[in-house]
Amino acid sequence: MRHLRALCAIADTGSLHRAARLLGVSQPSLTTQLRRIENALGAELFRRERTGCRPTLLGRSVLSRARPLVDGMSALVSEALAEVDAARDGGPLLRIGATASRVIGGWLRRLRVALPGTDISLRVDVSAHALLRDVGAGLLDVAFVHEVEGSPLAVPDGLRRHVLLDREPQFISLSRDHPAAARPVVDLGDLATDRWMVDPSVDGEWDGVRRVLHAAGLDPPVLHGDYLTAASLVVLGEVVAPCQPTSGPREDMAIRPLRDDPLAVRLLLVSRPGTDTVVVYGELEAAYREAARGAAPYHQWLVRHRSPLARTP
Structure with a gap:
């Protein structure tokens, strides 16, 4: 999920620099993460241009599948936490x-x-x-x-x-x-x-x-x-x-x-x-x-x- 969130942030901001700031990580760290993802897939997901990053055809395909998963995971976590809180017997919890x-x-x-x-x-x-x-x-x-x-x-x-x-x-x-x-x-x-x-x-x-x-x-x-x-x-x-x-x-x-x-x-x-x-x-x-x-x-x-x-x- 961390990889998918990174891809969505790059696409949404159009820039590795802005995406890194949005995610709260350094740009070199995000660049390395993107390189690892692309190496695993064997193809580029974004074209690095002077004006920023633009998804490739494969990138758009991956993003179309990534966004529902990211949104779904956020909803799942929120709902699971709500159910845990509701099911607890009132004992203290420390996360x-x-x-x-x-x-x-x-x-x-x-x-x-x-x-x-x-x-x-x-x-x-x-x-x-x-x-x-x-x-x-x-x-x-x-x-x-x-x-x-x-x-x-x-x-x-x-x-x-x-x-x-x-x-x-x-x-x-x-x-x-x-x-x-x-x-x-x-x-x-x-x-x-x-x-x-x-x-x-x-x-x-x-x-x-x-x-x-x-x-x-x-x-x-x-x-x-x-x-x-x-x-x-x-x-x-x-x-x-x-x-x-x-x-x-x-x-x-x-x-x-x-x-x-x-x-x-x-x-x-x-x-x-x-x-x-x-x-x-x-x-x-x-x-x-x-x-x-x-x-x-x-x-x-x-x-x-x-x-x-x-x-x-």
Whole structure:
């Protein structure tokens, strides 16, 4: 459905740039997504012209089938949610959305203890913008998202923001036999000849990495792919890849901070008005502290920077 919504947005706006703004994603991410769809079909769906994007004959055919599916799915979700609300016995419900994070498991475990009897659901999505739209539409109660530095998220009006961490450094994952793995802190210059792998479907990720590499005067080859694939290639020494500092220890991979922390994200909990987030936020913070203490390179980084997160509450 995400692919179909993207095609409809491109057709409706006539521009990849305007469609990306409508969907709340970066243009490179949307361009990559469209390229993947066209590669899967083996033909172009849009002609890129100076005045914008125009559907091809195949594109018009696909769109004629996509629009009813997109509209039908929106109606199905709304009706299903209404039926769930009507069928519930009045017990509390908490609908959580999150971008991928090592913190989620501990957060859920803590919430189930802190909120007994609450029906807690979870949806994980690579797109922070998609989760924020669903909070704004009332499909989720809260969303824990990562905002890449330099690529601000479009938070719908009326939602509440709670900053868990204003600046979380992003570390680098590399093979155990990489020369830089022997050092506690890695310089970007040590990775100048490496291939990098970035997931362009993660909102702001590719833009952030590209800015940092450009500022350092580096232009390494960059592969696009999901981070599960990236991890397998990192182990083999084929690529290096940015990663969350809370990433757990692995015997086959080294995770190191980058000198001066050029890559960073802001961690936000966004909620609907009226949602009681005192317990939700408190347990998220506790789960984050736990994950940070369990990741030795990050805990050492927190100690060096005298972060309150390094202290045991």
